[in-house]
Amino acid sequence: MADKLIEINHLKTSFRIGDDYYAAVDDVSLSLNKNEVLAIVGESGCGKSALAFSIMGLHNRAKIEGEILYRNYNLVDVDESTWSKLRGKNLGMIFQDPLTALNPLMTVGAQISEALFLHNRKLSNEERKAKVIELIEKVGIPRPEHVYMQYPHELSGGMRQRVVIAIAIANDPEVLIADEPTTALDATIQSQILDLIRELKESMNAGIVLITHDLGVVAEMADRVAVMYAGQIVEIVDVHRLFENPLHPYTRSLLNSIPNAEKGQEKLHVIQGIVPALQNLPREGCRFKDRIPWIDESAHETTPELHEVAPGHFVRCTCYKQFHFPNEMKEGQAHANS
Numbered sequence: 001m002a003d004k005l006i007e008i009n010h011l012k013t014s015f016r017i018g019d020d021y022y023a024a025v026d027d028v029s030l031s032l033n034k035n036e037v038l039a040i041v042g043e044s045g046c047g048k049s050a051l052a053f054s055i056m057g058l059h060n061r062a063k064i065e066g067e068i069l070y071r072n073y074n075l076v077d078v079d080e081s082t083w084s085k086l087r088g089k090n091l092g093m094i095f096q097d098p099l100t101a102l103n104p105l106m107t108v109g110a111q112i113s114e115a116l117f118l119h120n121r122k123l124s125n126e127e128r129k130a131k132v133i134e135l136i137e138k139v140g141i142p143r144p145e146h147v148y149m150q151y152p153h154e155l156s157g158g159m160r161q162r163v164v165i166a167i168a169i170a171n172d173p174e175v176l177i178a179d180e181p182t183t184a185l186d187a188t189i190q191s192q193i194l195d196l197i198r199e200l201k202e203s204m205n206a207g208i209v210l211i212t213h214d215l216g217v218v219a220e221m222a223d224r225v226a227v228m229y230a231g232q233i234v235e236i237v238d239v240h241r242l243f244e245n246p247l248h249p250y251t252r253s254l255l256n257s258i259p260n261a262e263k264g265q266e267k268l269h270v271i272q273g274i275v276p277a278l279q280n281l282p283r284e285g286c287r288f289k290d291r292i293p294w295i296d297e298s299a300h301e302t303t304p305e306l307h308e309v310a311p312g313h314f315v316r317c318t319c320y321k322q323f324h325f326p327n328e329m330k331e332g333q334a335h336a337n338s
């Protein structure tokens, strides 16, 4: 695990629905390296947050199997008292919605101060206050002394998200999980927050797991990308190859659904359908197969695996070899018939 901060092996996170358990994260294996941003991307409902919450030990009613190796811990097995030492100290989390992440009844200063106090009792009150002001400044909030005394509702959405980030980085975590950190913000503020996370990555030496459904954010921020579909990783590769040579049909359809000025009026290829509910997921076979019915059944594996098709480029199921968009097929046939 030389450069690996976290190594996840065969992680399965299942929720009880009725009398049975259903896996929202199913046999996920991946690692997070030092100083990298690993993006987890996929449609709503594909299991991104379930994965993030599993890494942070925040699913108290789910059944979690497999391994999440961090230092000499398997985070799947650690008890709550160990978690209270690790969470917020070694592993920080930036939540999606700053309004629900912050306590409306506590001032900004008190909330950041509490995050520091939980893991560092040695600081005097004055030292802690100075550190809080420094953190408020570090996340780019003007007039830190004034903001120290303010309540969350007195700040704009972008400033509130900066406070959430100040809390997440208060104890210099080496792993930072950012779950859709800009979804609740408008476009200008979104890019400021992304700039801030990028700067923090440089200054903190942290590994960042960035959960997003936005491929624009992926292009700007990620070093490596794991594409998730229906609880499974379907492709993992570095960000350059993801955009230049996407292989899994799901990845290709995600990329083709981005509006692009160069494409002009050309129609976007959008794959119909949605991620099935957990109870309706097929227990075997390629989970994406129903959304690409024009691909021959024999192209899919019975038990799809992640194949390393080039160094560091992994793709699930052999169906990627035969995948094409329906219109490409028509063009191909037209050539064949001419």
Ligand SMILES: Nc1ncnc2c1ncn2[C@@H]1O[C@H](COP(=O)(O)OP(=O)(O)OP(=O)(O)O)[C@@H](O)[C@H]1O
Pocket (backbone or CB within 6 Å): 015, 016, 017, 024, 042, 043, 044, 045, 046, 047, 048, 049, 050, 051, 213, 276, 277, 278
């Ligand atoms: N506590 C829970 N109990 C039962 N099912 C759950 C629970 N949490 C999540 N799920 C289900 O697990 C699946 C994955 O959900 P998850 O929130 O991880 O998806 P996501 O990719 O993060 O989506 P979004 O981008 O909308 O947040 C969904 O089908 C969801 O309904």
